[in-house]
Amino acid sequence: MIINDQCTVVSQQQIAESIFELVLSGKIVEEMNEPGRFVHIKVTEGLDPMLRRPISIAAINKRSNEFTIIYRKQGRGTSLLANKKSGETVDILGPLGNGFSVAEANIGETAVLVGGGIGVPPLYELAKQLVAKGVKVISILGFQSQSAVFYEEKFASLGETYVTTVDGTYGKKGFVTDILGGLVVQPDVIYSCGPTPMLKAIEKGQYAAKVFLSLEERMGCGIGACFACVCHTKDDPTGHTYKKVCTDGPVFEAGEVAI
Amino acid sequence: MIINDQCTVVSQQQIAESIFELVLSGKIVEEMNEPGRFVHIKVTEGLDPMLRRPISIAAINKRSNEFTIIYRKQGRGTSLLANKKSGETVDILGPLGNGFSVAEANIGETAVLVGGGIGVPPLYELAKQLVAKGVKVISILGFQSQSAVFYEEKFASLGETYVTTVDGTYGKKGFVTDILGGLVVQPDVIYSCGPTPMLKAIEKGQYAAKVFLSLEERMGCGIGACFACVCHTKDDPTGHTYKKVCTDGPVFEAGEVAI
Amino acid sequence: MSRLNIELPGLSLKNPVMPASGCFGFGKEYSQLYDLNVLGAIMIKATTPEPRFGNPTPRVAETPGGMLNAIGLQNPGLEKVVSEELPWLEQYEVPIIANVAGSTEEDYVRVAEVISKAPNVHALELNISCPNVKTGGIAFGTDPEMAKNLTKKVKAVSEVPVYVKLSPNVSNIVSIAKAVEDGGADGLTMINTLLGMRLDLQTGKPILANRTGGLSGPVVKPVALRMIYEVSQQVHIPIIGMGGIQSAEDVIEFFYAGASAVAVGTQNFIDPFVCPTIIDELPQLLTQLGYQHISECTGRSWKQHEQFAYHRA
Amino acid sequence: MSRLNIELPGLSLKNPVMPASGCFGFGKEYSQLYDLNVLGAIMIKATTPEPRFGNPTPRVAETPGGMLNAIGLQNPGLEKVVSEELPWLEQYEVPIIANVAGSTEEDYVRVAEVISKAPNVHALELNISCPNVKTGGIAFGTDPEMAKNLTKKVKAVSEVPVYVKLSPNVSNIVSIAKAVEDGGADGLTMINTLLGMRLDLQTGKPILANRTGGLSGPVVKPVALRMIYEVSQQVHIPIIGMGGIQSAEDVIEFFYAGASAVAVGTQNFIDPFVCPTIIDELPQLLTQLGYQHISECTGRSWKQHEQFAYHRA
Ligand SMILES: Cc1cc2nc3c(=O)[nH]c(=O)nc-3n(C[C@H](O)[C@H](O)[C@H](O)COP(=O)(O)OP(=O)(O)OC[C@H]3O[C@@H](n4cnc5c(N)ncnc54)[C@H](O)[C@@H]3O)c2cc1C
Ligand SMILES: Cc1cc2nc3c(=O)[nH]c(=O)nc-3n(C[C@H](O)[C@H](O)[C@H](O)COP(=O)(O)OP(=O)(O)OC[C@H]3O[C@@H](n4cnc5c(N)ncnc54)[C@H](O)[C@@H]3O)c2cc1C
Ligand SMILES: Cc1cc2nc3c(=O)[nH]c(=O)nc-3n(C[C@H](O)[C@H](O)[C@H](O)COP(=O)(O)O)c2cc1C
Numbered sequence A, B: 001m002i003i004n005d006q007c008t009v010v011s012q013q014q015i016a017e018s019i020f021e022l023v024l025s026g027k028i029v030e031e032m033n034e035p036g037r038f039v040h041i042k043v044t045e046g047l048d049p050m051l052r053r054p055i056s057i058a059a060i061n062k063r064s065n066e067f068t069i070i071y072r073k074q075g076r077g078t079s080l081l082a083n084k085k086s087g088e089t090v091d092i093l094g095p096l097g098n099g100f101s102v103a104e105a106n107i108g109e110t111a112v113l114v115g116g117g118i119g120v121p122p123l124y125e126l127a128k129q130l131v132a133k134g135v136k137v138i139s140i141l142g143f144q145s146q147s148a149v150f151y152e153e154k155f156a157s158l159g160e161t162y163v164t165t166v167d168g169t170y171g172k173k174g175f176v177t178d179i180l181g182g183l184v185v186q187p188d189v190i191y192s193c194g195p196t197p198m199l200k201a202i203e204k205g206q207y208a209a210k211v212f213l214s215l216e217e218r219m220g221c222g223i224g225a226c227f228a229c230v231c232h233t234k235d236d237p238t239g240h241t242y243k244k245v246c247t248d249g250p251v252f253e254a255g256e257v258a259i
Numbered sequence C, D: 001m002s003r004l005n006i007e008l009p010g011l012s013l014k015n016p017v018m019p020a021s022g023c024f025g026f027g028k029e030y031s032q033l034y035d036l037n038v039l040g041a042i043m044i045k046a047t048t049p050e051p052r053f054g055n056p057t058p059r060v061a062e063t064p065g066g067m068l069n070a071i072g073l074q075n076p077g078l079e080k081v082v083s084e085e086l087p088w089l090e091q092y093e094v095p096i097i098a099n100v101a102g103s104t105e106e107d108y109v110r111v112a113e114v115i116s117k118a119p120n121v122h123a124l125e126l127n128i129s130c131p132n133v134k135t136g137g138i139a140f141g142t143d144p145e146m147a148k149n150l151t152k153k154v155k156a157v158s159e160v161p162v163y164v165k166l167s168p169n170v171s172n173i174v175s176i177a178k179a180v181e182d183g184g185a186d187g188l189t190m191i192n193t194l195l196g197m198r199l200d201l202q203t204g205k206p207i208l209a210n211r212t213g214g215l216s217g218p219v220v221k222p223v224a225l226r227m228i229y230e231v232s233q234q235v236h237i238p239i240i241g242m243g244g245i246q247s248a249e250d251v252i253e254f255f256y257a258g259a260s261a262v263a264v265g266t267q268n269f270i271d272p273f274v275c276p277t278i279i280d281e282l283p284q285l286l287t288q289l290g291y292q293h294i295s296e297c298t299g300r301s302w303k304q305h306e307q308f309a310y311h312r313a
């Protein structure tokens, strides 16, 4: 169920250049299960800024009633969010959207998780759930530069993990697809989240039979009512059939929508 | 000189129902001398609310580099101000306006200070300065009700002090003018600040040769540039001569402007 | 005794608060969050004769204290609205106001004729003010003659009262309002969005794919209030007011200006529970302000001026 | 090398940032706070033939993210502006743009004729868009023919270039802009305030004594940008843009939309140092965005679209 919860800040820390990890607690955690869903955040009371910000759920901890989000401080909304201190509250609407389906990967199969920049966070909860299920996880994480890298160890503790940086200051220089193309094992499922060009390349590369991609779009309501976030379906790219990123997505199977 | 200073909250406390006393420190205190002037406060960064709020200076402490304001929490601006905690900063523009002239009362003379509600605060710094100069001060403070009374002891420590409440729950039931009319001594100067009907009554009553009244008006700039706060002069009540409350006032001599 | 019920042409409202068109889809999403029966009415998303995809994305952009949208009237088309969306809404005891849009007079007439027959559609809202489509829409809303003619034609076929939704992007809102009143409109809804724009600092290009979009949210409130104030003194049909409403206090302000009911748009995105919250809070606010019934607030700003003028005469 | 200097009809600006008319008085107040020589120009308060007191108070009201004003063109009158205010401003090396207002054509012509002779007045700003006076003002600004005729008459007597200040309260801003261009305007300034209103929750009455007032501040920015975007593509005269500017980033956004210089109004009240701050920050922002000179930003939003269309052809 979607609820509006005033969550309490458990901790906030900067984990890379401009990247913050925020742990929140609240009863909304009871509603969180599937990885890859998101929350819609009102970063401050009042109208400056006015709209909510969509941010993926990066980790769910049912026992402690906590969840984690990881975000890049860029505009006014995320900058204000980065000022929140332990004990303060944050207005959260969620959980929203359709996430990554763990059911698509069978026990013993290999899932490759491909994340780019702030597309990495939702893959972490996914990795945890896949591993818990008994799926082999390989993670490929792409960043701009060494200073932007985060969560490598966390992913590494769950399976084979590769890091690429565009400028070569850390890991392998280049793009995640360079690694993906060179993998020895054939992935059974690919789950990916990141910038659109990356998602396009992954879709085009047909690296696996089942590929799931998490998209981004500017949002209004976040719950399917405003038609802000629609995209065309792949088989009707100029027609009037559509999917909403906020409710049908953000995760789609490759080939489902035009990206 | 008018400066824009990020002052630090030294302390904030509620001193009566909806009435807050906020002590701030900053180099702006160096610019503060005359009582009855005001500061223009941006209660929060950003645009919610957007305009500054004019609040009188209630006390100046040169030694500790601190000043005090006392305000009623009513709308969004003062409500946000009331949330400020020690150590936080407040954006202050000031000091602004023409205040009460201590020079108008001579040593040994009697000054009567008449304050109504949130018109009381600026009279406190005035009382201190008059007493320091050697002027005898009588204070008459009017409030709605017992729960709204504040600073009685502070004024009492500087001279004879009367309190009236509209509902009679504290002090004398009625209006400040009831006391003013019944004073045994003849005041040499009256200084007053409070609601317009009160100021009108004081002006009309001609209780002293010299009467100074502090007015309120909705403000834009607070520094004389926008023409938001003008009032007609008494001798040309429908013409185009005018005074600006923010720079010519807020304190005017009775008979100067049409109130 | 209800202190909030309002009778308007075609509409017996248990309270005067309803979601605005385009900000509530066809109700399904919000029905997951609360019981839609609490609402005074529902203004559903604009319906055109054929399905429309609308504009390319990005379709929304944030502005200081508001937002721009350029959805472009995306909707599943008349047939599907009548066969699927409206029947689904029948489970609720809430009158539906159908927002009618199109590119030509024929479009409007066709949608009005069909949709006004739906059992739960109690009124039409003629959208002659959408700033986000190239043809029709706002063109009808800025020319009094066109507005009047369209209203007439739609009135001729509609089985329910017709409210006309006015655009604020005009020099003289009163002349448009009077024209549609002349054309037979039963009521007005106002305002639609103000045409605005944002540019991306990095690229220099418009943030919205459609370049310009409709401004909504708290920022438009003063403009909406002014227009309702002007229009309500010059027409004899009721006004459903909208534009930046966020709270029960805002609702009262719209009533003071001259509205007889209100719609809440953008704020649904920020607080999806805003409509029920406002409905809950109104009675207490009325008590605080000393009114028995919310209808006492309608036009209080200018009705008092009239009285005042009268006393002086 | 300056990266901010701009040449406009009558105006050699060392930088394109100036305070907007009515938000800076005649400069005296702000001169206590900083050296006015840093400014690109100064737009002084509207001047009418005779002194005006303006409207009763309250004259300002706050709105979400903006403010309403109904000053009503208070000013000391032509004679005093020419004999006192302008001479005082001569101590600064800053071109003055005189805002010309009135109730009749004759008023405008008289003020223009006299004030344009003042040595430091380098351009006039014809205020046909003040929403707060009963006669004249906005009437001229909403009717293209009237606007054109007035522009012609003022041009005939003015010794300096004439900029016409456009009202946003119109259905079709382009037609007004083209009309005044036809009338001989050397430039445009836009936008003036949007007409708005607020009501007092307790009394039900308008907060402003004048009932309605002009909306300004960040809230109007998207409307200003949209209008400048539309107009700049249709006229051949430069635009000085204004409406909600608070920062160097906002200035660039106005340039992208099509402005060649900008004015800052309401923000002076909130941050009296905003003009010098923006002027300081602009060069660094240009570097960050990769521009040599600020003039490269003008019209970038649509100039790029043109190029794009061209490439596809
Ligand atoms: C489903 C989904 C999940 C996301 N998950 C994450 C995450 O886990 N971590 C993270 O750092 N970011 C994530 N984003 C992107 C995040 O929403 C934006 O970075 C954020 O909204 C920017 O807000 P701002 O105020 O800092 O920027 P501003 O530029 O000031 O925002 C202005 C407006 O544009 C919108 N906007 C700006 N960038 C984006 C964007 N990339 N996508 C959608 N809307 C945008 C804002 O929401 C706001 O309405 C996600 C986006 C979506 C759609
Ligand atoms: C020279 C001067 C000195 C003042 N000194 C004090 C003081 O020492 N203590 C105190 O409690 N109050 C004082 N006031 C009144 C104080 O400015 C208002 O109470 C305050 O601005 C209300 O802001 P708000 O956001 O709480 O209310 P809101 O009603 O939300 O304010 C909305 C707008 O109206 C303006 N406004 C509302 N009430 C007043 C008012 N009475 N006078 C002027 N503007 C108003 C606000 O500044 C704001 O622009 C003074 C006013 C003036 C002009
Ligand atoms: C995303 C969005 C979509 C809208 N779609 C429609 C629509 O389809 N038909 C219509 O008449 N108005 C539409 N509107 C306008 C609203 O109904 C309303 O008139 C306007 O937003 C002002 O109210 P608000 O400030 O409360 O949002 C839309 C507004 C928004 C924000």
Ligand SMILES: Cc1cc2nc3c(=O)[nH]c(=O)nc-3n(C[C@H](O)[C@H](O)[C@H](O)COP(=O)(O)O)c2cc1C
Pocket (backbone or CB within 6 Å): B220, B226, D020, D021, D022, D023, D045, D046, D069, D071, D073, D099, D127, D130, D165, D191, D192, D193, D215, D216, D217, D218, D220, D242, D243, D244, D245, D263, D264, D265, D266, D267
């Ligand atoms: C208090 C006030 C007074 C104004 N007076 C004038 C005026 O005399 N002449 C004029 O052309 N515009 C006047 N304006 C309009 C401004 O010059 C400007 O066009 C408008 O406020 C939009 O800019 P802003 O949002 O930066 O304030 C006034 C605006 C305000 C807020």
Ligand code: FES
Pocket (backbone or CB within 6 Å): A218, A219, A220, A221, A222, A223, A224, A225, A226, A227, A228, A229, A230, A244, A245, A246, A247
């Ligand atoms: S954000 Fe409103 S429909 Fe997706």
Ligand code: FES
Pocket (backbone or CB within 6 Å): B218, B219, B220, B221, B222, B223, B224, B225, B226, B227, B228, B229, B230, B244, B245, B246, B247
């Ligand atoms: S508040 Fe601007 S002149 Fe007084």
